[in-house]
Amino acid sequence: MKNLALFDLDHTLLPIDSDYEWGQFLVRTGAVDPVEFKRRNDEFFAQYQAGTLDPAEYLEFALGTLARFPRTQLNAMHEQFMAEVIKPAIRRRALDLLLRHLDQGDLVAIITATNRFVTAPIAQALGVEHLIAAIPEEDAQGNITGKLLGVPTSGPGKVVHTHAWLEKIGKPLSAFERSHFYSDSHNDIPLLSVVTHPVATNPNAALAAHAANLGWPSLHLFND
Template sequence: MNKLALFDLDHTLLPIDSDYEWGQFLVRIGAVDARAYARRNDAFFAQYQAGTLDPVEYLEFALGTLARFARRDLAAMHAQYMEEVIEPAIRPAALDLVRRHLDAGDLVAIITATNHYITAPIAKRFGVEHHIAAMPEVDSAGKLTGKLAGTPTSGPGKVVHMHAWLAALDRPFGSFESSHFYSDSHNDIPLLSIVSHPVATNPSAALAMHARSQGWPLLHLFND
């Protein structure tokens, strides 16, 4: 594993935002108050698109919602969410891209700002063992507290968390002969800027403009 391949998740490997869609799913199945939850979820999503989102505030809103439910109920809801929302959104082009890196023997990870609970099964569906995401805090009994453990995995935080993950593997970033990072978001410019092969994937307008100025390739996976 002399090459590193990193992938953002939402709007990069998936044509949807898994975090936002989880909230919409909870509303649809009646697990949360529809009007109040949808209002806050929509407001946070608009802040994300505008680049003004406070990641800790949003994550603790999302994690606080998870903490209301027993683990067995969460597991049942997540299985339904995977079947009804995630599976129909998965595109062959995204699976093939990940598979090419895995088959080449690269060290592959999905690194996402969305929380670990929501995204771990999605990473598994893509066949990716290594998964870096915002971690929910748990108490001594293993119950979700609704708080964030550590720092967010967004923006510059992705760089910090990537280095910590590689250090735990005893594989420092500089030991790889090449590194790819695929992302759609201008929020990921800090990590895109340090890999040897940044790829603006299904890029937002802001990222597409920056990528062109830097000579980075643009990749569109969802033009079917």
């Protein structure tokens, strides 16, 4: 594998935020208190969009919510979430972009700040084997405890986790002739800055301005 292709997930490969939509799904299905949970979920989402989110604080909230349910119930809820929310949101142009890199023999991975419970089935549905995501601690029965393993996979943490993953598979970033990272968010500028081919994908205003200043290409997958 001569080339590496990394993808953010939310608003990059999907036209939605899977973490936020998971919270909305919990509210809609009556799994959580609709008023208090929606208030906090909306508050955290606004902080993320503004670039002021404390990822550890958010993950404590998100994983703590998952810990309320036995794993069998969580899995059933997630199957419904995939059918009702995620699969209808998958777009052909995003799949084509992934397939182009896969067909070229590139090493492809999704790296997301959203936790692995929410995103692992999404990566599978997109046909991507490798996923770097926030890892929830599990007990011996596979139930989520509410704790985060390691550091959050957001901002500079994406750089840390990418290097750790590549080291684990014996392919440091410098070993690739070309390394791509596709992202929509200014929060991902740290990782965009260390690859050879950063691509501002469906970029928010802050990333679009940064990309324009540095001459990075922009890609829009969801305009149609």
